[in-house]
Amino acid sequence: MNPNVNTKHNTHNKKTQQLIITLLLITTLLLTTTIIIYKLTTNNTDLTFVDEPISLEDAVYVKSESELKTTINNALPNTSIVIALDNDVVLSEELVIPSEKNITLTSSSNSDFYKLIGAYNKNTTLVEDGGRLRIAGIIITHSEGDRGRGVFVEPLGTLILSYGKISDNTYPHWTGVVNVGTFIMFGGEVSNNNATGSDITSPGGSRGGSCGGVYNCGTFIMLGGKIKNNVANGNGGGVSNLGTFTMLGGEISNNLSTDNGGGIHNRILLSGDTWTNGTFIMKGGAIANNTAENGGGVYSLGTVIMTGGKINDNKAWSAGGGVYSRNHNSNVFKGTISNNNAKSDKNLIVVDEKGNTIITK
Numbered sequence: 001m002n003p004n005v006n007t008k009h010n011t012h013n014k015k016t017q018q019l020i021i022t023l024l025l026i027t028t029l030l031l032t033t034t035i036i037i038y039k040l041t042t043n044n045t046d047l048t049f050v051d052e053p054i055s056l057e058d059a060v061y062v063k064s065e066s067e068l069k070t071t072i073n074n075a076l077p078n079t080s081i082v083i084a085l086d087n088d089v090v091l092s093e094e095l096v097i098p099s100e101k102n103i104t105l106t107s108s109s110n111s112d113f114y115k116l117i118g119a120y121n122k123n124t125t126l127v128e129d130g131g132r133l134r135i136a137g138i139i140i141t142h143s144e145g146d147r148g149r150g151v152f153v154e155p156l157g158t159l160i161l162s163y164g165k166i167s168d169n170t171y172p173h174w175t176g177v178v179n180v181g182t183f184i185m186f187g188g189e190v191s192n193n194n195a196t197g198s199d200i201t202s203p204g205g206s207r208g209g210s211c212g213g214v215y216n217c218g219t220f221i222m223l224g225g226k227i228k229n230n231v232a233n234g235n236g237g238g239v240s241n242l243g244t245f246t247m248l249g250g251e252i253s254n255n256l257s258t259d260n261g262g263g264i265h266n267r268i269l270l271s272g273d274t275w276t277n278g279t280f281i282m283k284g285g286a287i288a289n290n291t292a293e294n295g296g297g298v299y300s301l302g303t304v305i306m307t308g309g310k311i312n313d314n315k316a317w318s319a320g321g322g323v324y325s326r327n328h329n330s331n332v333f334k335g336t337i338s339n340n341n342a343k344s345d346k347n348l349i350v351v352d353e354k355g356n357t358i359i360t361k
Contacts, residue, residue: 049223051162051186054106054136059084061108065091075101082106085114085138094122097157099130106137106164113164115139123149124169127157127181135188136162142169150176150193155218157181161225163188170194174215174240176230181218185250187225190214197233197258210234211265213255220245222285227252234258235299236265237290241278242302247309249285260324261299262290262314268301268327277327278302282335287311295324296340303330310335316342320349337361 059082062068068089075081077100086108095116097103107114116138118124124140127133133151140150150166153159158181165188166176176193177183195210212230214220220243227238228251237255239245241264252263264287269276279302286309287297296314298304304325311322321340325331331350340347350359 049184049186049221051160051223054082054104056082056084056106056108058082059106059108061086062089063087065089065095068095072097072101072103075103078102080104084108085116088115088117090117090143091119091122091124093119095125097125097127097131097133099128099156102132104134104136113137113139115141118142118146118148118150118169120146121148123152123178125151127151127153127159129154129156129181132158132160134160134162135164135166137164139164140166140169144168147171149174149178150190151178153177153179153181153183153218155180159183161185161188161190163225165189165191167191167193170196172196173210173234175210175212177214179214179216179218179220179243183214183216183218183220185220185222185225187250189225190227191229193230195230195232195234211236211240212257213238214240216241216243216245218243222247222250224250226250228254230255232257232259235260235267237262237292238264240265240267241280242267242269242276244279244281246281246283247285248283251285252287253289255290257290257292257299260292260294262292262296262316263287263311264298264300265295266298266300266302266304277330280304282306282311283308285309288313289315291315292317294318294320296321296342297337298323298325300325300331301327303327305332306335307332308335311337312339314340316340318342319344321345322347323349325350326353 060071061084063086080102082104142148147170150169175195176190190213193212195212197210210232212232213227237257238252266278266280296316297311321342322337337347345360348361
């Protein structure tokens with residue numbers, strides 16, 4: 001069964017605006033060992049995110065690119081289907097998840113993750129508008145020496161990472177995941193992706209940065225898992241955000257940026273006379289052991305609302321080992337920011353538009 005994202009409208013007025021997180025873990029005997037239910041309540045709306053184990057009983061087994069593409073194309077519209085790789089599958093072109101297709105990709109083995117290996121200079125997988133892809137026990141990658149992205153999600157597409165990996169992809173910019181739609185991360189890894197460096201117009205319409213792990217221009221909700229060991233020859237080693245990124249759990253660690261934002265680079269965009277802010281909301285999880293020139297953990301030009309979680313043990317060669325913020329009017333820092341290191345302002349620095357220091361720690 002695929003994760004469900006349900007919205008229930010609460011008929012009672014609520015006095016609190018605070019986000020409440022309920023985590024339920026139930027042991028099972030299926031392919032994975034947990035059911036994870038996250039219930040988020042804010043204002044008068046309840047959002048429930050459910051990541052359930054899958055069973056291979058009704059899965060379609062495939063051993064080749066042609067079998068995989070045929071199974072996807074023959075899937076009924078808006079009907080969930082589980083496809084199990086029976087070995088590594090090498091692609092000759094981008095694998096497309098079309099509109100109205102609801103696909104879960106897993107492996108036939110309980111012990112090993114099989115690989116979906118992308119074609120040279122291509123996205124391994126493209127999730128089109130209206131398409132839905134759940135990764136639950138495979139590795140999205142490229143062969144060593146080849147270049148290409150992991151997954152590209154169009155504006156009305158949905159990507160769900162339950163477990164498995166998006167790893168070892170190399171491309172000049174926006175390497176592991178490019179999300180312009182919706183990306184929900186329950187577990188697994190976005191890891192060991194390398195953005196070799198380029199400053200060109202992004203899918204969100206802005207310029208700059210290379211971004212090794214996740215480039216988000218849409219909605220990204222991180223509930224668990226790890227974004228780790230990604231490298232950007234530019235901004236945003238782990239995550240580069242121009243949309244809304246909500247971190248409720250998981251870990252962003254050991255990422256490297258040669259410029260700003262080892263863990264997260266939270267961006268802004270000027271379009272005509274209008275500024276668009278990247279918004280980073282941190283309620284839980286950890287940002288740790290990342291490295292950058294400025295903002296080892298987080299570098300922000302946009303909005304940061306931190307009410308929980310930890311930013312610790314990050315390093316900046318210059319300023320703001322934990323956090324470097326250049327938007328002093330749109331920040332809340334109430335979580336734990338500690339034990340970071342930098343040449344100056346080891347844990348936190350907030351400056352105004354003229355570069356004057358407002359807060360330092």
